Amino acid sequence: MAMTVVEKILSKATGQSSVKVNDVVEPVVNVAMSHENGALVINQFLEVYEGTGLKPEVWDPSKIVIIFDHRVPAETSKTATNQKKIRDFVAKQGIKKFHDIRGDEGGICHQILPEYGYVRPGYVVVGTDSHTTSHGALGAFSFGIGATEMASVWALGTVLNVEVPPTIKVEVKGKLPPFVTPKDLVLYLIGKVSAKGANYRVIEYHGETIRNMSTSGRLVICNMAVEAGATSGIVPGDEETIRYLKEEAGVKEDIEIISPDANAVYEQVIEIDVSNLVPQIACPHTVDNVKPVGDVEGVKLQQIVIGSCTNGRLDDLEGAAKILKGHKVARGTRMLIFPASWKIYREALKKGILGDLVDSGAAIINPGCGCCLGVHQGALGDGEVALATTNRNFKGRMGNPKGEVYLCSPEVAAASAITGVITDPRKGGR
Amino acid sequence: MSKVVFKLEDDISTDVIYPGRFMATVLPTETPQFAFADYTEFNSKLKNKEIPPGSVLIAGNNFGCGSSREQATSTLKGHELTVVAKSFARIFLQNSINLGLKTVICPGIEGEVGDEIEVTHDKVINKTSGKSSDIIPLPSARQAIIDAGGLIAYTRKRLIEKHKK
Numbered sequence: 001m002a003m004t005v006v007e008k009i010l011s012k013a014t015g016q017s018s019v020k021v022n023d024v025v026e027p028v029v030n031v032a033m034s035h036e037n038g039a040l041v042i043n044q045f046l047e048v049y050e051g052t053g054l055k056p057e058v059w060d061p062s063k064i065v066i067i068f069d070h071r072v073p074a075e076t077s078k079t080a081t082n083q084k085k086i087r088d089f090v091a092k093q094g095i096k097k098f099h100d101i102r103g104d105e106g107g108i109c110h111q112i113l114p115e116y117g118y119v120r121p122g123y124v125v126v127g128t129d130s131h132t133t134s135h136g137a138l139g140a141f142s143f144g145i146g147a148t149e150m151a152s153v154w155a156l157g158t159v160l161n162v163e164v165p166p167t168i169k170v171e172v173k174g175k176l177p178p179f180v181t182p183k184d185l186v187l188y189l190i191g192k193v194s195a196k197g198a199n200y201r202v203i204e205y206h207g208e209t210i211r212n213m214s215t216s217g218r219l220v221i222c223n224m225a226v227e228a229g230a231t232s233g234i235v236p237g238d239e240e241t242i243r244y245l246k247e248e249a250g251v252k253e254d255i256e257i258i259s260p261d262a263n264a265v266y267e268q269v270i271e272i273d274v275s276n277l278v279p280q281i282a283c284p285h286t287v288d289n290v291k292p293v294g295d296v297e298g299v300k301l302q303q304i305v306i307g308s309c310t311n312g313r314l315d316d317l318e319g320a321a322k323i324l325k326g327h328k329v330a331r332g333t334r335m336l337i338f339p340a341s342w343k344i345y346r347e348a349l350k351k352g353i354l355g356d357l358v359d360s361g362a363a364i365i366n367p368g369c370g371c372c373l374g375v376h377q378g379a380l381g382d383g384e385v386a387l388a389t390t391n392r393n394f395k396g397r398m399g400n401p402k403g404e405v406y407l408c409s410p411e412v413a414a415a416s417a418i419t420g421v422i423t424d425p426r427k428g429g430r
Numbered sequence: 431m432s433k434v435v436f437k438l439e440d441d442i443s444t445d446v447i448y449p450g451r452f453m454a455t456v457l458p459t460e461t462p463q464f465a466f467a468d469y470t471e472f473n474s475k476l477k478n479k480e481i482p483p484g485s486v487l488i489a490g491n492n493f494g495c496g497s498s499r500e501q502a503t504s505t506l507k508g509h510e511l512t513v514v515a516k517s518f519a520r521i522f523l524q525n526s527i528n529l530g531l532k533t534v535i536c537p538g539i540e541g542e543v544g545d546e547i548e549v550t551h552d553k554v555i556n557k558t559s560g561k562s563s564d565i566i567p568l569p570s571a572r573q574a575i576i577d578a579g580g581l582i583a584y585t586r587k588r589l590i591e592k593h594k595k
Binding site: 024036037039040043044047048049050051052054070071075076078079082128129130132144145146147148149151152155156160161163195196199200229231286288373374375379392394395396397399401 | 440443445446449450451454455457468498499500519524528529569570572580584585590592
């Protein structure tokens with residue numbers, strides 16, 4: 001029977017010759033990722049073992065990854081105490097893939113997973129974070145789960161009662177025009193299908209545009225698949241996946257590629273030609289409230305943010321720095337930059353990118369989730385408006401329900417930093 | 431019979447149910463105080479125990495979209511609310527089943543704050559308006575977790591079976 005890429009992955013993970021949509025399966029997990037909410041996973045995990053007489057030991061410490069990123073360094077004693085609890089647990093259970101608050105190996109979970117080669121094509125990856133969809137960029141079936149569900153994974157090594165999801169095929173053709181990026185593509189897609197349009201479904205990306213896209217760009221379009229409700233986004237592994245894992249993540253072993261069958265059955269096929277795509281903006285307060293930049297040009301901004309698991313990679317910082325070079329951030333607007341990992345921070349430092357950004361007036365913040373979800377730094381004041389390369393603009397998202405958040409690409413963010421209002425980066429050019 | 435105590439539109443995110451700035455609080459015993467924290471009036475009523483357990487919150491499509499934070503479920507479970515929505519986002523629905531928050535998928539739900547609602551096995555009946563709407567049953571795979579008393583109990587059962595082998 002012809003299968004989509006996720007059907008193939010789930011067949012493999014359940015030891016079956018095939019699976020089909022709506023089958024209930026229990027796939028074996030290859031990577032189980034958590035961040036600070038690991039503290040809650042630990043509570044639930046210990047509760048599972050209560051009264052069983054069994055020793056609470058995780059099923060396989062080599063498959064668990066824990067990364068501190070949401071509140072680093074701790075903003076309160078409560079967070080610090082939770083982080084301490086996780087450190088103790090990690091040491092006790094022998095979990096080696098632990099990324100503490102460190103300049104040599106820290107960063108945002110969705111950057112660390114690819115950066116360290118923890119994810120491979122064909123893997124089943126679960127994470128206690130909704131943006132775990134990101135890792136579909138490497139050809140894995142990767143999805144977000146809650147803390148209690150993760151406790152169950154830690155105990156059993158499988159995810160219980162997963163229904164095989166239907167797949168939407170998104171076929172993308174054409175070359176992205178100058179100053180138009182994978183972020184604009186995914187915002188356009190979310191605007192088209194709506195915030196619930198892909199609920200309980202997988203988005204499988206295909207087409208020449210995707211084949212020519214770097215892993216960095218694929219991470220963007222898979223990261224935000226969840227904003228259309230998707231269980232996961234996925235780019236079936238290819239030459240670029242192998243290149244990234246070998247050259248950038250330093251993977252030594254052979255990498256097996258899993259591709260969908262040519263005659264696989266898709267619930268829906270969406271075709272997009274990006275040749276004439278323009279920069280896209282998601283307007284407050286839903287991610288599917290997407291408009292071409294021209295419709296919102298001139299909106300006055302108090303805060304501009306470049307960073308997060310969506311757009312805090314080297315190419316993002318590079319793109320922004322090119323536009324900003326020789327210019328200043330407008331007075332009355334503050335610009336915050338959160339690289340997605342310390343490795344990216346270091347590379348951007350070496351290339352002089354961070355220096356250029358600082359010269360322009362941007363403030364560089366340590367890698368982490370930062371102000372994206374309003375838990376750490378960069379909260380908005382009452383009535384303030386932000387433009388961010390992050391992934392969500394829900395009411396209250398940036399720490400204040402009386403603030404507004406617009407979402408965009410790093411190029412739009414940089415061009416807008418110079419003017420202090422939403423600006424089309426194609427006007428004026430470099 | 432229960433009263434509708436709160437009505438919400440489509441696409442209510444977990445940031446609205448449980449704002450990110452309270453995420454350092456994780457324990458189900460502590461999260462209920464921050465339920466809908468930015469809706470100060472409703473939040474005060476919840477905190478002051480003016481909302482009886484079993485009260486109904488009705489919402490549009492895609493309730494619980496966004497972050498996977500389980501606090502958004504435990505905060506509502508702590509007040510023993512029932513959520514009747516036209517549809518739910520995936521992770522939120524799964525978390526609710528895992529923790530035992532009562533969720534009802536009812537695409538035709540209509541009602542206003544103050545309406546009397548009865549939830550039967552296959553229908554939501556609005557006694558005030560007289561309108562009744564069909565419930566979409568939860569997938570059978572999910573029902574097994576509910577029947578076991580939540581995911582912790584279900585996993586415990588599976589763990590014991592695994593160790594017997």
